[in-house]
Amino acid sequence: MQSQTIGLLVGGIAPALLLGLSALCQKAAAQSGAGAVSTMLVAGVGIVCTALVAAVVFPGNVTLSGRSGMYAALYGIIWCTASIGIMLALGRYGVPVGKLVPLFNMNTLVAVVLALWIFSEWRTVNVPQLLLGAVLVAAGGVIVARA
Numbered sequence: 001m002q003s004q005t006i007g008l009l010v011g012g013i014a015p016a017l018l019l020g021l022s023a024l025c026q027k028a029a030a031q032s033g034a035g036a037v038s039t040m041l042v043a044g045v046g047i048v049c050t051a052l053v054a055a056v057v058f059p060g061n062v063t064l065s066g067r068s069g070m071y072a073a074l075y076g077i078i079w080c081t082a083s084i085g086i087m088l089a090l091g092r093y094g095v096p097v098g099k100l101v102p103l104f105n106m107n108t109l110v111a112v113v114l115a116l117w118i119f120s121e122w123r124t125v126n127v128p129q130l131l132l133g134a135v136l137v138a139a140g141g142v143i144v145a146r147a
Helices: 003-031 036-057 066-091 097-104 107-118 127-146
Strands: none
Touching (some): 003 036, 003 066, 066 097
16 A cells, blocks of 8 residues: 555544544533533543553654744644634534534635645645535535535
């Protein structure tokens, strides 16, 4: 199997399944009375524990510089802020998971547009095909949100 295919499985398919399951855990936490902030604090403990195990399993990936650390911290801040919004929508506002997840997963469109611009990925991808896929993702999100 080619390296890029393995990368797509490890970094695409597995995370899709895991993040789908995580949405159900978020909903269950909200229905069980967990607040958004407390959920993120407890999730942080889970993140630290998982990272410690990963550091043992993948020791070559335990590297950090000042700049990469800054980006990693910013990633955590952004992710946590988004997750608090998701928890508020699930818990306080009672939004169904089936409607919410397709909307916040349109984050892929944000990531695609920014990667095309910031990292010049437009040079290495089929832009018309990418744009068609983006339109279909956006249309799907709108359809699901109206369901």
